[in-house]
Amino acid sequence: MRSTPKVTIQLRQVSVHTNHGVSEAEREVGQRMVFDIDLVPLECPATGTDELDGTIDYGAVTELLVATATEVSYLTLERLSMVIAERLLDGFPAESVRLRAHKVEPPVPFTMESGGIELFLSAR
Numbered sequence: 001m002r003s004t005p006k007v008t009i010q011l012r013q014v015s016v017h018t019n020h021g022v023s024e025a026e027r028e029v030g031q032r033m034v035f036d037i038d039l040v041p042l043e044c045p046a047t048g049t050d051e052l053d054g055t056i057d058y059g060a061v062t063e064l065l066v067a068t069a070t071e072v073s074y075l076t077l078e079r080l081s082m083v084i085a086e087r088l089l090d091g092f093p094a095e096s097v098r099l100r101a102h103k104v105e106p107p108v109p110f111t112m113e114s115g116g117i118e119l120f121l122s123a124r
Contacts, residue, residue: 007044009056011037016066019073020080021103027073031103034114035065038098039088056092064091077101077117085121096122 014037019030039056046054068087074080081101088097102116 005044005047007041007047007055009037009039009041009058009061011035011039011058011061011065014062014065016069018069018080020069020075020077022075031105033069034102034104034116035069035084036100037061037065037088039092039094040096042093042095056094061088061092064088077103078119081117081119082121085119089121089123094123096120 014035102114
């Protein structure tokens with residue numbers, strides 16, 4: 001008998017125009033941020049049933065992410081990421097979430113691809 005597989009739902013490079021940051025310009029003009037999410041369902045019967053109600057709907061996860069990232073302006077990526085992670089765990093039957101948030105063009109006087117954070121939150 002095979003064991004039940006551990007599934008991780010992965011959403012990559014979700015691009016959202018947001019208004020977060022320390023500077024007034026970041027909050028007024030806004031900027032593009034990119035998010036990656038790893039969401040581990042409590043269980044995933046869809047691996048055997050092939051039915052949508054046996055997994056977590058990627059579209060619903062993305063809608064929650066975008067709504068949360070655009071409704072309130074935060075100074076730090078850390079706070080924004082925590083709010084998103086908490087809402088994901090509250091809204092979906094998941095045991096954990098790993099979230100990466102990147103400012104594609106961070107407001108620093110250096111050349112870099114992006115600046116960001118990674119946050120891991122467990123439902124326990």
